[in-house]
Amino acid sequence: MLSSLKLVDIVEQNAEEVAKQWVKEVRKNPRTTGYHGLPEETLVSQAMIFYQSFRTLLMGKKASEEAHTFFSKYAEERYGQGITLHEAIYALVLMRRHMWIYADLQANFVSVVEHQQAIESISRTILLFDYASYMITQRYMELLQNDIDRKLGKR
Numbered sequence: 440m441l442s443s444l445k446l447v448d449i450v451e452q453n454a455e456e457v458a459k460q461w462v463k464e465v466r467k468n469p470r471t472t473g474y475h476g477l478p479e480e481t482l483v484s485q486a487m488i489f490y491q492s493f494r495t496l497l498m499g500k501k502a503s504e505e506a507h508t509f510f511s512k513y514a515e516e517r518y519g520q521g522i523t524l525h526e527a528i529y530a531l532v533l534m535r536r537h538m539w540i541y542a543d544l545q546a547n548f549v550s551v552v553e554h555q556q557a558i559e560s561i562s563r564t565i566l567l568f569d570y571a572s573y574m575i576t577q578r579y580m581e582l583l584q585n586d587i588d589r590k591l592g593k594r
Contacts, residue, residue, distance in 0.1 A: 447494045451490065459483060461486045474530060492509055510578070513571075514578035535564065539561075
C-alpha cells in the first residue's frame with residue numbers, strides 16, 4: 440500500500456498546485472467549453488476539494504458512501520452551473536490525468552514491490568473514477584427529469 444499512500448500524500452500535499460494546473464487545462468480545452476468562462480478561484484476550489492478528499496474517497500472506511508455523497512454533490516453543483524454532463528465527466532477525467540501527471544513527475548515507483556503497489560493504486564483510482572462517472576450520470580439524469588417534470592407541471 441506504500442505507493443497508494445505515496446500517491447495520496449503527493450496529491451494532498453500539492454492539491455493547490457495540481458488544481459491550478461487542472462484549471463489551466465479545463466479553461467482552454469475544447470471539450471470543456473462550459474468551464475471557460477467560470478472564475479479561476481471557483482475552479483481551483485472545485486479541484487482542490489476533490490484532491491483533498493481523495494484519501495477518503497479512495498481508502499476511507501466508508502469509501503463507497505463517501506464517494507456516493509461526494510459525486511452526487513459534484514453532479515448537482517456542475518448541473519447548477521449549467522455544465523453539460525459530458526463536460527462534467529471530461530473535467531473529472533482531466534482531474535485524474537493531472538493528478539497522475541503531477542505524481543509521476545514527483546515520485547519514482549522504482550522497486551518491483553512499489554511497482555506492483557502502484558498498479559494496485561492505479562486500479563483502485565480507475566475504479567473510483569468509473570464509479571464517479573456512473574454516479575454523476577445518474578444524478579444528472581435525476582436532475583434533468585426533475586426539471587422536465589417541473590416545467591410540465593408534474594411537480
